[in-house]
Amino acid sequence: MKLRLLTVALTLHLVGPGALTASGPIAERVLGRFLRYAAIPTQSKDQAGKVPSTDSQWTLARLLVEELKTVGLKDARVDSKCCVYATLPSNLPPGKAEKIPTIGLISHLDTSPDVPEGPIKPVIHRKYAGGDLALSNDRSRVLTVAENPLLKKQIGADIVTTDGTTLLGADDKAGIAEIVTALEELVANPGILHGTIKIAFTPDEEVGGSVDAFDVKGWGARYAYTVDGEQLGELSDQTFNASAGTVTFLGKNVHPGDAKGKMVNSLYAACRFVGELPRSIRPERVDGFEGYIHANAITGSEEKTTVKLLLRDFQRSGIQRKTALLERLLKRIQREFPGTKATLTVTESYRNMHDVLKDVPFVTDFAAEAMRSAGVTPVFKPVRGGTDGSDITFKGVPTPNLFTGGHNPHSRFEWISSRDMEKAVLTLVNLVRIWAEKGAGR
Numbered sequence: 001m002k003l004r005l006l007t008v009a010l011t012l013h014l015v016g017p018g019a020l021t022a023s024g025p026i027a028e029r030v031l032g033r034f035l036r037y038a039a040i041p042t043q044s045k046d047q048a049g050k051v052p053s054t055d056s057q058w059t060l061a062r063l064l065v066e067e068l069k070t071v072g073l074k075d076a077r078v079d080s081k082c083c084v085y086a087t088l089p090s091n092l093p094p095g096k097a098e099k100i101p102t103i104g105l106i107s108h109l110d111t112s113p114d115v116p117e118g119p120i121k122p123v124i125h126r127k128y129a130g131g132d133l134a135l136s137n138d139r140s141r142v143l144t145v146a147e148n149p150l151l152k153k154q155i156g157a158d159i160v161t162t163d164g165t166t167l168l169g170a171d172d173k174a175g176i177a178e179i180v181t182a183l184e185e186l187v188a189n190p191g192i193l194h195g196t197i198k199i200a201f202t203p204d205e206e207v208g209g210s211v212d213a214f215d216v217k218g219w220g221a222r223y224a225y226t227v228d229g230e231q232l233g234e235l236s237d238q239t240f241n242a243s244a245g246t247v248t249f250l251g252k253n254v255h256p257g258d259a260k261g262k263m264v265n266s267l268y269a270a271c272r273f274v275g276e277l278p279r280s281i282r283p284e285r286v287d288g289f290e291g292y293i294h295a296n297a298i299t300g301s302e303e304k305t306t307v308k309l310l311l312r313d314f315q316r317s318g319i320q321r322k323t324a325l326l327e328r329l330l331k332r333i334q335r336e337f338p339g340t341k342a343t344l345t346v347t348e349s350y351r352n353m354h355d356v357l358k359d360v361p362f363v364t365d366f367a368a369e370a371m372r373s374a375g376v377t378p379v380f381k382p383v384r385g386g387t388d389g390s391d392i393t394f395k396g397v398p399t400p401n402l403f404t405g406g407h408n409p410h411s412r413f414e415w416i417s418s419r420d421m422e423k424a425v426l427t428l429v430n431l432v433r434i435w436a437e438k439g440a441g442r
Helices: 027-040 056-071 149-154 170-188 266-275 316-336 359-375 388-393 419-439
Strands: 084-088 102-110 123-126 159-161 197-202 223-227 234-236 241-250 292-300 304-313 341-350
Touching: 027 159, 027 170, 027 419, 056 084, 056 170, 056 197, 084 170, 102 170, 102 292, 102 341, 102 419, 149 341, 170 197, 170 419, 223 388, 223 419, 234 359, 241 266, 241 316, 266 292, 266 304, 266 316, 292 316, 304 316, 316 341, 359 419
Parallel strands: 102 197, 102 223
Antiparallel strands: 084 197, 123 159, 241 304, 241 341, 292 304
């Protein structure tokens, strides 16, 4: 089959610095925004020692401030930590506006550092006719239906990829584009009643720094939604409970030429420990609601070796059981390697947001209703990882996660369709409308 390739050719009608006109179909407008945002490389950097970790995030943040102002959010601003904030005031009549909780919408500015950065070259595959998609003239860079079966649902849609050399950035610039376009719809259609809506676009989510930079309390939302999920309809109100484990093995080093009966090599004990971690709960063996123990780093020498572990479980009791398993294993390893000393420390990283969201089920129910109103079937999917929503939830603002329509995050084969982005916009518009109708007193 001949694979067709169409590079981006897009004309933007500017009405102010960094702004688009509020005309044309939703799918085209959200696509245009996304392409503009995606073209700005904003990879974050781990352990950069500054916030944001990369200067490129400022470029996108400042552009978004100007665009939000043009859309109609006059208080849009970026703070000293590169967090973008804005407010769409309620258009409800006096007496009702005060009864509706303030709702927040959140996405992040940065993209993952997992793939090398370079010039981002979005490719639009117009009116997808089916089959595999070439990402460039290099035949090895092909998005296959075999590995991406959800492509079969995109016949007739415009699909966006890169040329296969970089990330696309749908995680999470698609979420930003969808939020801004939903706000544009609300401003242009004052007959859609809504309460006060707070917006936040945060830096460094991919390296775990966004919530540290984010003023959750000062933001002012009572409930919120991160727009940072993947496939159409994805709705997540559960994350892992996550802990980090560190096991330290201490040995005794002497010259190997005179080691008999004297050396205690910590490396041997550490390697046995890693090898004895139960295969049935390794990440490559589990999915769904199953947790795992994952050895993700080992460093050391004869004298001292350190093993880093990730512990994940949807139940806090599961973390406790996994910790107890590690303690039992360490005792056995120490008996097998006399003279070795071993210690285990386990620290909590984040918690399952369902522990809070289960007590306010309407937050998730309203999101599911908004999807159905947009013609989208909710797909309740646990996040096998963490989201900003988890940390924000435990800071007092219950925050489930909504789909963007993106696929293959953190991969050169990332893709998204304008059809699914349009559905995300409609979901957000419906969501704030439903809150205005049913949220009084919540």
